[in-house]
Amino acid sequence: MSSVSDWEATANPVKDNRAGLIGKGVDRYEGPLKVTGTAPYAYEVQPPSPPAYGVMVGATIATGRIIAVDTAEAEAAPGVLAVWTHLNVPAQPPRGAKAHPRSTQGSKPALESDKVTYWGQPVAFVVADTLENATAASHLVKLTYDADTPDVNFAKRLSDAGQPPGEQDVEIGNFDEGFANSPVRLDETWATPLQNHCQMEPCASLAWWEGDRCIAHTSIQMVKPAQHGLAETLGIGRDDVHLLTRYIGGGFGGKGQTYDDLTLAALAARALGRPVKVAFTRQQMMHGTIHRPATVMRVRLGAEKDGRLNAFSIMTWTHCHKDGSFTEHASNFARALYAAPNRLTGHRLVRLDLPHAGPMRAPGEASGTMSLECAMDELAEKLGLDPVELRIRNEPPADPENGRPFSQRQLVRCLKEGAQLFGWDRRRPTPGQVRDGRWLVGMGMAAAIRGNFLLPAKCSFSVDADGVITVRQGMTDIGTGTYTVLAQIAAETLGVPLGKVVVEIGDSELPPAPGSGGQFGAATAGSAALAAGMNLRKAIAEMATSDPHSPLHAGDPAEVTFQDSVIALENRSETLADLIRRNAPEGLTVEGEIRPAQDAQKWSTQTYGGHFVEVGVDPVTGEVRVRRMLGVFAAGRILNAKTAKSQLTGGMIWGVGSALGEGNAVDPRYGSLINQDLAQYLVPVQADIGDLDAIMLDEVDDKANPMGIKGVGELGNSGAGAAVANAIYNACGVRVRDYPITPDKLLAGLIAQGR
Known part of the structure; x- marks a missing residue:
């Protein structure tokens, strides 16, 4: 964690307080908008002018090449504005290219070649004046393939699996010897299937251009990588992409990256000079976005007769896309769970002609515990x-x-x-x-x-002349309650009611945060918010004690208290709004940040x-x-x-x-x-x-x-x-x-x- 100053140590109102707003089960900040249907998700945002609608066409083979394209009927269909394939899509930098070396994501070109690497891969794109016309025209696109035999049988390829790039098995002690010498042993194999995220809201994007600047609303868990990746794909500066993701209808890791809906919406909006909306259908979500890969897990436990583990091993086989390297680390969690002197864990990876695999809620643990925690039960039965x-x-x-x-x-x-x-x-x-x-x-x-x-993050806090606190952070809320907990931290830190807090997140122009995922969101965003709140609290206290017109003048800033929108020192007080109106009528803004501690x-x-x-x-x-x-x-x-x-x-x-x-x-x-x-x-x-x-x-x-x-x-x-x-x-x-x-x-x- 970041270092805490002496002032923060003496004036921190939330660190040890158990009676305040933090921890309470307050209602969701954005709840009324969601239950009334007025929270605009990416596809529902109202653009500055009537939008066009894009529909993606997926490949009907898993591997091979497109050898012929016929779009004449689609182009002649009612309302059609554009039909793209790899032959005529606007030029994009090669995959992974970075014009800016500090971009957190490289170019992700859409419709980049005639090569097909998984069933359902977007291979054509139709834009029309209505969604119905675009959908109808998409069925008129004719593609001819030279298909190869798909390599998709995970079970048959287990013997061909290799270690994931850059990984080695982790062995402590001598597992084989410890297992062989254990009086009670278990050696069993478990299998989990491929899973899809099935978020309530499909991946969707809306884009338009203001001059040379792209405005994009999309459903994404991490703001900055999406902004950087889109800028690299469009061949423009990162500041020329304004990316927003205010409300997200579920992510579960499946929206931790961008897909072709965002790229194609931005490209089409630039080409057509009007806003364009693109969304995956539910069926397209299954293939066109990532999934949790299947696993096969061999668990071996060797125990003494009193139940103490002497040898422990979990080895995982999993799969990914032929061009990928994502590994379902279903063995890693076990490394910190149970004691045993002799230990062996590791992973094996099979590359298949399947869509890309990726993180899904509790990646590793969700699959891995399905084996180890059942193995522990079987061992318990053997031991009585x-x-x-x-x-x-x-x-x-x-x-x-x-x-x-x-x-x-x-x-x-x-x-x-x-x-x-x-x-x-x-x-x-x-x-x-x-x-x-x-x-x-x-x-x-x-x-x-x-x-x-805990990841690095920043946050800003502002107070205006009405005593309203505004929290700004490039964080996201995938339904987990980010809006609400940030509001609680702000309200308690500055001593104002929740109704006096405004939270703005999901915007690439706000102080950066890593986003939602990996169970790091609340701790990271909340810690940065606390830092910003404490900095604003300190600035307000110093303002009050240095202002000769304030009742708190000449007092110790560390002794100033904040409660019910009133700042006080001993028996002297004034409203927060009065202080700000007198000293900073345009408002006061400070920033805070969190970084992992050196001793973490x-x-x-x-x-x-x-x-x-x-x-x-x-x-x-x-x-x-x-x-x-x-x-x-x-x-x-x-x-x-x-x-x-x-x-x-x-x-x-x-x-x-x-x-x-x-x-x-x-x-x-x-x-x-x-x-x-x-x-x-x-x-x-x-x-x-x-x-x-x-x-x-x-x-x-x-x-x-x-x-x-x-x-x-x-x-x-x-x-x-x-x-x-x-x-x-x-x-x-x-x-x-x-x-x-x-x-x-x-x-x-x-x-x-x-x-």
């Missing part, structure tokens, strides 16, 4: 130990990989309190012992872990949790119903109890989906994904979730940042699916290691048992 007790016995005193002390670690408390609150003592260790009518009922649990990160690497900083689940299994149909679900989490200082709980329970629900239904399959003939809409791609709905609760332990991690904040957005998803799988086994005695656990897989196991 309770699963909670096994995990507690393997609690490390320090980070088991690097020996660093933990900044805060309350995993054991999460497990113990969760077990007590859930009624874990009523669980029957032997599977299939509890019935409720026709249902077999069981309980399961799993541990949760997710790394904590001395600590192992994680977030933790414990999941507890009760399910019912119908032995006749194989149907699974989640009856109860409880999560107990330790994730630093909570900024907003309501939005944090929403994030945690949302992650838990995601875990239910991953365990029971979510996943996509590849058609080996065409290299396409079989499930291409929300009718076929199954995510949990209200009726799928029973009694659900998340509890957050009190924690302030002062090694993480000045406010002790950590993230929660991905923690809830870590381990949740494994807890469901473990509960299923306890209910009916069937282990399914190939996710999702669908009725057909359960029925096969039940039939094999003779049920």
Whole structure:
């Protein structure tokens, strides 16, 4: 974290205060706009003049080349303004090119060549006066391909996998020897499927030009990389792109990068001299944006008879695009979870003719815990130990990989309190012992872990003559509550009501922040906001004590208090608005920033949790119903109890989906994904979730940042699916290691048992 001055140490009103706005479950800042439908998402922004509408055409092969193009019918269709393919798209710099060496993203040209590298790749683009005319004309574009045989079978390519670029396996001690000498051993393999993000709002963009400057609204989680990448693609200066992303209808990592909708909207707007809107259809989202890749994970555990791990290994095989290198790091999380002297973890990567893989909520942990946390349950059964007790016995005193002390670690408390609150003592260790009518009922649990990160960020605070505080930051809100927590920090730091705070985010012209993702958003943005707020507080206090017309004149700035829009010193006070009107009628603005501390690497900083689940299994149909679900989490200082709980329970629900239904399959003939809409791609709905609760332990991690904040957005998803799988086994005695656990897989196991 950044250094804290003596003034901040004595005058910081939020660091140790537990009675203020921070932490309270206040309503969303932007909630009224969203529930009334007046929050303008990228596609809904009103441009300065009537827009044209663009529709992308996707390739119908997975690999090969376009050998003929016929756009005559499309160009002659009603309302059509332009039809582009690789033959006539405006010139763009080569992929990855950077005219400015400090750009955080290089050029991403659209329709760049006749080469096709995945099914659904945008290969043509139609612009018309209405969306209906553009859609109709897009079906008239005729493309002829020279198709190659797609290489898309992940399972058949496992033996060809290699190490990801720049990575090596991590071994501590001697795993083979430790495993061989362990009296109790487990060696099993789990598989998770390819998953799609399925955000409520598809990726969409609107662009227009003001002279030589491009104005672009898009749905993106990170502002600066999008601005830089678009500028490089358009061949203009970075300051000549004004990129905005005010409201985002879900991201989950899938909007951590830009796609061809943004590039094509900007290119077409420049070519046509009018605003252009482009959006992915739901079907196009499945192929045209990134996905979580499938994994195969081999877990080997060797333990002493008392349950203490002697040897531990998780090796992951995963896949990416032929030209990519993204790796689902499903082994990494385990490196900080359990103690064992002999350890081996690593990854293998297969490149396929599939769309690009990328981050998806809790990348690594979401998949990895589905194996390890089930393996721990299987080991507990072999040992005759309770699963909670096994995990507690393997609690490390320090980070088991690097020996660093933990900044805060309350995993054991999460497990113990969760077990007590859930009624874990009523669980029957032997599977299939509890019935409720026709249902077999069981309980399961799993541990949760997710790394904590802090990135550089800036923020500005302004106060005007009416005493209104305006927060400005190039941060984003993907539904997680960024607007709200920034408003809470501002209100508490400056002692004004929430109604006196304005929050402006999602704009490339605002002080830069890394954006939303990786569970670093709240801690990073919030820490920068605190720094800006403290700087403004100090400036106001110094202004008041140096102003001969102020009742606070000649006082100690560090003793000035801020409450209810009034600044006070002992028994002297005046309103914040009066002070500003007298001294800075045009307003006062200051900036603050946060950077990771130089000693940040001395600590192992994680977030933790414990999941507890009760399910019912119908032995006749194989149907699974989640009856109860409880999560107990330790994730630093909570900024907003309501939005944090929403994030945690949302992650838990995601875990239910991953365990029971979510996943996509590849058609080996065409290299396409079989499930291409929300009718076929199954995510949990209200009726799928029973009694659900998340509890957050009190924690302030002062090694993480000045406010002790950590993230929660991905923690809830870590381990949740494994807890469901473990509960299923306890209910009916069937282990399914190939996710999702669908009725057909359960029925096969039940039939094999003779049920």
